[in-house]
Amino acid sequence: MTYQYLLFYKPYNVLSQFSASEDATSALTLKAFIPVPEVYPVGRLDRDSEGLMLLTDDGRLQHRLSDPRYGHPRTYWVQVEGDPTAAALAQLRQGVVIRGYRTRPCEANRLPTEPPLPPRDPPIRYRQSIPTTWIAMTLREGKNRQVRRMTAAVGYPTLRLVRWAIGDLTLGSLRPGEWRSISPDEQRWLRTMV
Template identity: 55%
Template sequence: MLIAFNKPFNVLCQFTARSVPPRRTLAEFGLPPGVYAAGRLDHDSEGLLLLTDDGALAHRLTDPRHKQAKTYWVQVEGAPDEAKLDALRRGVLLNDGPTRPAQVALLETPPALWPRDPPVRHRKTVPDHWLALTISEGRNRQVRRMTAAVGLPTLRLVRVTIGNHALGDLQPGQWREVGR
């Protein structure tokens, strides 16, 4: 079984909270028993999370050797000029080494998304823009660290695809079974 789930903001990608105070977890969303997250999405990121009850499938989806492309819509603070976008396209040097090149496009209009709770802070004197950014690796907080490395701090991060699986019209907290 493979489940596509729209993980809300501030929800952990696990079924039990080990923190004090406890944080929200996947347990509250009525997911089928026996599934677990195939990969991670930070608690402060939103969007597509795949869950499965098949260990081999989870491995194919998450192992870096399989280079599953993951696309994110990223709201960044600042103005992304061509030099910054080209740096992301070439790959940037992070403290744990260089990243693989990314596919990056500036979105002309913000994507049609649900409101975030709490909302992203808005500063009148600093512009923000949206990028579509696709990577084929999955280091810890990689997209946030990549955009910060080129001077574009991430304000909101929404994963919209993993391989050939897309978020589609799922709203936060909703899920559906998908083909493998």
């Protein structure tokens, strides 16, 4: 059987599902962007998060990438309010307690420059007196709203959250709302995950 694997740049304020839920009937869903039948998202992104989603009809791969036991890396570019200290970044790397749970260690580093992302619609709030900083965080687990809760736990609330990569798969040149099939090289990487 030939499986389909798609990469999608989920825009802000889009649900990472194909059907609208009762509490969010006015929100756009994946159906508005992806006309390919029988593919399903591998994992989720919150409505107020943006970035890379993998969709497939390969149930085995979907299970493997979604199961926390396997801990595949996901990299996020996170714009936070303020200027995180070295101690705050060290705390993120070691894991922080959120809702009674200690997160696994992760990678957390300040990005040297603002990442080349398209502007968000609507834009994030801007406050002249408070700087913002971009950090890259690579996690190997995915609890609900985990990145946002982690940055808040160390004193730097998340303003914008973009998933840049799932393992070796990246947004690359995709723009918000665009999707594409993965390349043969990307398929080879995915096969190593199963």
